[in-house]
Amino acid sequence: xxxxxxxxxxxxxxDHNHLLLLLSLSSxxxxxxxxxxxxxxxxxxSLNSDIRDEFEELVKQGKxxxxxVARSAATYLSIKVSSLKYDDVDELFDSLQPHYDFFSxxxxxxxxxxxxxxxxxxxxxxxxxxxxxxxxxSQLKHIRSTIKKKLLSxxxxxxxxxxxxxxxxxxxxxxxxxxxTISKLKTVLKHYFGxxxxxxxxxxxxxxxxxxxxxxxxSQSQSLIDAINNKTNSMSRLGILEVAVDKKAIPIRKKDDxxxxxxxxxxxxxxxxxxxxxxxxxxxDPNSKDERxxxxxxxxxxxxxxQIEEILLTGGREETGKVKWxxxxxxxxxxxxxxxxxxxxxxxxxxxxxxxxHSSPDIVYLLMxxxxxxxxxxxINIRNTKITKDVILLLSHKxxxxxxxxxxxxxxxxxxxxxxxxxxxxxxxxxxITILDLSINPDITSTSAQSLAxxxxxxxxxxxxxxxxxxxxxxGVLVLMESLSTNNTLRRLCLDRKHKQTCSSLPYYKTIxxxxxxx
Numbered sequence: 001x002x003x004x005x006x007x008x009x010x011x012x013x014x015d016h017n018h019l020l021l022l023l024s025l026s027s028x029x030x031x032x033x034x035x036x037x038x039x040x041x042x043x044x045x046s047l048n049s050d051i052r053d054e055f056e057e058l059v060k061q062g063k064x065x066x067x068x069v070a071r072s073a074a075t076y077l078s079i080k081v082s083s084l085k086y087d088d089v090d091e092l093f094d095s096l097q098p099h100y101d102f103f104s105x106x107x108x109x110x111x112x113x114x115x116x117x118x119x120x121x122x123x124x125x126x127x128x129x130x131x132x133x134x135x136x137x138s139q140l141k142h143i144r145s146t147i148k149k150k151l152l153s154x155x156x157x158x159x160x161x162x163x164x165x166x167x168x169x170x171x172x173x174x175x176x177x178x179x180x181t182i183s184k185l186k187t188v189l190k191h192y193f194g195x196x197x198x199x200x201x202x203x204x205x206x207x208x209x210x211x212x213x214x215x216x217x218x219s220q221s222q223s224l225i226d227a228i229n230n231k232t233n234s235m236s237r238l239g240i241l242e243v244a245v246d247k248k249a250i251p252i253r254k255k256d257d258x259x260x261x262x263x264x265x266x267x268x269x270x271x272x273x274x275x276x277x278x279x280x281x282x283x284x285d286p287n288s289k290d291e292r293x294x295x296x297x298x299x300x301x302x303x304x305x306x307q308i309e310e311i312l313l314t315g316g317r318e319e320t321g322k323v324k325w326x327x328x329x330x331x332x333x334x335x336x337x338x339x340x341x342x343x344x345x346x347x348x349x350x351x352x353x354x355x356x357x358h359s360s361p362d363i364v365y366l367l368m369x370x371x372x373x374x375x376x377x378x379x380i381n382i383r384n385t386k387i388t389k390d391v392i393l394l395l396s397h398k399x400x401x402x403x404x405x406x407x408x409x410x411x412x413x414x415x416x417x418x419x420x421x422x423x424x425x426x427x428x429x430x431x432x433i434t435i436l437d438l439s440i441n442p443d444i445t446s447t448s449a450q451s452l453a454x455x456x457x458x459x460x461x462x463x464x465x466x467x468x469x470x471x472x473x474x475x476g477v478l479v480l481m482e483s484l485s486t487n488n489t490l491r492r493l494c495l496d497r498k499h500k501q502t503c504s505s506l507p508y509y510k511t512i513x514x515x516x517x518x519x
Contacts, residue, residue, distance in 0.1 A: 050119070054132055055116075070086040105124070111127065172212075177239060185282065216245075225286065228243050263320060264279045271305050286313075323339055331353065332357065355383075361390075377404060384413060402430065402432060403432055407435040434463040434464065435462075449476030457483050460487075465490060467493070497518040503516060
């Protein structure tokens with residue numbers, strides 16, 4: 001039974017027997033999960049009503065046309081407008097119901113709220129923050145256990161409703177995933193499926209093993225299948241056993257066991273830091289040996305993967321408010337403003353590299369505004385940290401005129417198109433940065449490809465540009481290729497392997513072939 005279907009039984013879920021059942025759960029964590037789910041149900045019911053009320057008022061005042069709202073929703077979901085009904089507000093939102101629920105409302109509802117609403121938008125943002133916090137703190141096993149208990153007190157319900165608009169996606173996971181959170185699951189889905197994962201709705205859990213069921217717009221099903229087929233080896237290493245799209249199964253992992261050590265060695269050899277981090281959280285042993293007697297740390301060191309070596313040495317932990325000093329660098333994880341200022345004051349000439357992990361835009365601005373004034377800083381590495389357009393614009397003058405920074409990494413879901421467009425404008429006249437890594441940022445699409453192409457046209461310092469793990473499509477890649485053909489200074493442009501065929505068909509491919517790297 002899906003989480004969405006549970007919302008249709010709110011009255012029954014609040015009866016006395018159900019409350020007694022929840023209170024009888026043996027684990028305190030399960031009690032907390034159950035209470036949070038019930039609270040989210042209640043808040044979402046109120047929020048859903050407020051959103052509809054505000055739309056009705058806007059329609060009544062003639063400020064909003066429902067057909068325009070339907071078009072906007074259909075465009076976002078990649079479905080036909082004709083598949084929606086919009087004679088009145090309730091009819092429109094009822095027809096949109098297959099695409100959102102109380103646990104997956106950060107996509108469609110947020111899109112519509114930002115475009116049309118003011119009052120409910122704030123309430124929705126606060127609600128989504130609550131869902132995110134719940135996702136980050138609740139393990140799959142506790143959520144699944146709570147849902148099983150709910151099922152005992154509720155009438156049998158159908159599976160998530162599918163139609164010609166949506167198709168079910170069923171993902172079977174290794175049992176070790178029970179220890180992971182919904183947030184981690186969403187991170188993995190976004191890593192593999194990019195912006196498509198934002199369209200997933202109706203997360204539900206199988207009664208037995210760890211099986212996740214989602215719905216996706218029909219129009220996206222083939223691109224999802226292509227993404228799965230291109231990444232089966234990687235998905236297998238992370239314990240994904242099988243993915244079925246519209247009941248068509250794609251086997252992934254041949255052997256279902258809890259030994260992820262071999263996967264860890266393979267991921268280190270592949271230089272994939274995302275996989276390494278996730279595998280450590282799934283229980284892989286960083287000290288385990290491969291067939292040559294080499295540990296994962298030794299493999300990373302031998303391959304020159306300093307970032308992966310660092311992840312292995314810290315065990316992949318996301319430490320809060322931590323500062324680690326090394327001979328040539330300093331690593332900050334979720335630092336406070338005070339810690340940033342203290343680090344800057346203690347930097348020595350030998351500390352040429354700054355790493356910032358899991359932080360906020362405000363901290364990025366504070367740290368970079370100070371670091372960019374220090375002539376000895378050669379490298380800044382930012383990951384899992386949102387860098388907004390506004391922050392980059394505030395730093396624009398310092399980025400353009402900095403004369404010491406040579407390497408800038410902004411990776412792992414840290415920047416979107418608006419940020420990239422602002423960043424490229426700042427870098428066009430920069431004379432020192434030779435390496436720009438924007439990999440594993442699924443919110444980078446072809447919208448910013450033109451700005452990146454202009455950077456290649458006018459900047460003659462940049463030697464390496466990493467764009468793998470983004471959602472730049474074929475049109476965007478062709479724009480980049482045109483600029484690369486006239487650029488004589490870029491030594492390597494890294495793109496996703498799916499673009500190799502497009503690039504190799506270009507008449508001037510031979511002249512740029514040795515500068516393209518596909519992963």
